[in-house]
Structure formats: C-alpha cells, structure tokens
Amino acid sequence: QSALTQPASVSGSPGQSITISCTATSGDLGDFKYISWYQYRPGRAPRLVIYDVTSRPSGVSNRFSGSKSGNTASLIISGLLIEDEGDYYCSSFTTTTTLVIFGGGTKVTVL
Amino acid sequence: QITLRESGPTLVGPTQTLTLTCTVSGLSLSTNVEGVAWIRQPPGKALEWLAIIYGDDDKRYSPSLRNRLTVTKDASENQVVLTMTNMDPVDTGTYFCAHRSWPERRFDTWGQGALVAVSS
Numbered sequence: 001q002s003a004l005t006q007p008a009s010v011s012g013s014p015g016q017s018i019t020i021s022c023t024a025t026s027g028d029l030g031d032f033k034y035i036s037w038y039q040y041r042p043g044r045a046p047r048l049v050i051y052d053v054t055s056r057p058s059g060v061s062n063r064f065s066g067s068k069s070g071n072t073a074s075l076i077i078s079g080l081l082i083e084d085e086g087d088y089y090c091s092s093f094t095t096t097t098t099l100v101i102f103g104g105g106t107k108v109t110v111l
Numbered sequence: 112q113i114t115l116r117e118s119g120p121t122l123v124g125p126t127q128t129l130t131l132t133c134t135v136s137g138l139s140l141s142t143n144v145e146g147v148a149w150i151r152q153p154p155g156k157a158l159e160w161l162a163i164i165y166g167d168d169d170k171r172y173s174p175s176l177r178n179r180l181t182v183t184k185d186a187s188e189n190q191v192v193l194t195m196t197n198m199d200p201v202d203t204g205t206y207f208c209a210h211r212s213w214p215e216r217r218f219d220t221w222g223q224g225a226l227v228a229v230s231s
Contacts, residue, residue: 043223045221046207052216052217089157102157102158102159104157
C-alpha cells in the first residue's frame with residue numbers, strides 16, 4: 001500500500017519562502033512523476049496549484065513552484081502572503097486500482 | 112469555464128444511504144475523456160479519494176469502500192450521483208466532486224463541497 005507523507009505544519013513570515021515536502025513510500029506510484037499539489041482554504045473549493053511535479057496551471061501565481069528529488073516531491077511558496085494560509089495536499093495517481101492517493105496535508109501558517 | 116456544485120442532505124442517520132449530486136457546467140459528461148471524481152475530507156483528517164466516472168460510463172472505486180459506493184451519471188442533466196450505503200458517524204465530513212480530463216493525472220476543478228453529518 002502506497003502512502004504520501006507530509007509534515008503536519010509549516011510556517012513562515014510574510015515575504016519568506018517555505019517548502020512543503022511529500023515523501024512516497026512503497027511502490028505502486030510508478031516513477032512518481034504525476035504529483036499534484038492542492039491548496040484548500042475552508043469554505044472554498046480546493047485549488048490545483050501544481051501538477052506533473054513542476055507545472056503550474058494558468059492563473060496560479062509564479063510564487064508557487066514544484067520539484068522532486070528521489071521519492072520526495074516539494075512545493076515551494078516564495079514571497080509568502082497572508083492569503084497563502086491554508087492546508088496543502090500532495091496527491092498522486094497510482095498504477096493499481098487505488099487510482100489516487102493524497103498526502104496527510106500540511107497546514108501553512110503565515111506569522 | 113468548468114464549475115461543479117455538490118448538493119444533498121446535511122444530516123443522515125446511521126445505517127442509512129447517502130445520495131449526493133454533483134451538477135457540472137462548462138463541459139459535457141457525454142465526452143469519454145471527461146471524468147468526475149468524488150473525494151471526501153473527515154473533520155481534521157486528510158482528503159480521501161472515493162470514486163470516479165467517465166463519459167463512456169467507465170467507473171473506478173476506492174478498494175476500501177467499493178462495496179458501499181455507487182457512482183452514476185445523467186448526461187442529459189450534466190449530473191453525477193454518488194450513493195454510499197450503510198452510513199456511519201466516521202463517514203461524517205465534507206464531500207467534494209472534482210473534474211479530471213483524461214489522460215491528465217490531476218483534478219483541475221473542484222466544487223466547494225457538501226458537509227454531511229452522520230448522527231441519530
């Protein structure tokens with residue numbers, strides 16, 4: 001059974017950069033190249049901010065970027081703004097019938 | 112622009128069946144590349160993928176909930192319906208529908224979610 005592990009919380013001051021990690025365990029994630037990141041602020045619809053590890057949907061600020069090293073993907077938020085507060089989830093499609101798994105989520109706090 | 116909106120009861124009793132509807136606009140559910148998924152979030156917990164249905168009526172379910180879930184679509188109404196049987200308080204949470212365009216491996220648009228409580 002695959003799992004994606006994220007830190008429970010990450011914080012930073014306005015203008016700083018933060019990094020949220022997403023580490024994969026087990027092996028039905030293929031080559032781990034279809035990682036997506038979603039921003040969720042309660043009361044709003046979750047929003048896709050990064051897909052395919054490094055790609056950014058149109059309309060998403062270039063302050064959001066993604067990377068991958070080995071079995072760990074990362075979401076980097078630069079120039080932190082108050083509006084970036086919320087929960088962030090990594091996600092991957094699998095090669096088995098599980099189809100989609102999500103990480104445990106990371107709460108981002110802007111101090 | 113694609114939009115999705117979830118609707119359904121806010122309260123169901125234990126052992127009852129939950130029926131949620133996702134109304135989609137901005138795309139046709141008759142097109143086989145379009146998929147609509149259901150994803151939920153229990154309070155204080157992570158997102159959990161439940162099911163997905165495509166325009167050609169192909170359906171996939173989470174293995175852990177497969178025996179309780181059914182997903183169907185009404186293309187003429189542009190709606191996707193999720194039913195979950197034998198509801199339990201642990202099923203309390205926010206239920207989202209989200210759009211996937213095959214073969215992309217991402218959910219590019221989500222609804223705002225429907226809050227469902229399971230209690231007697």
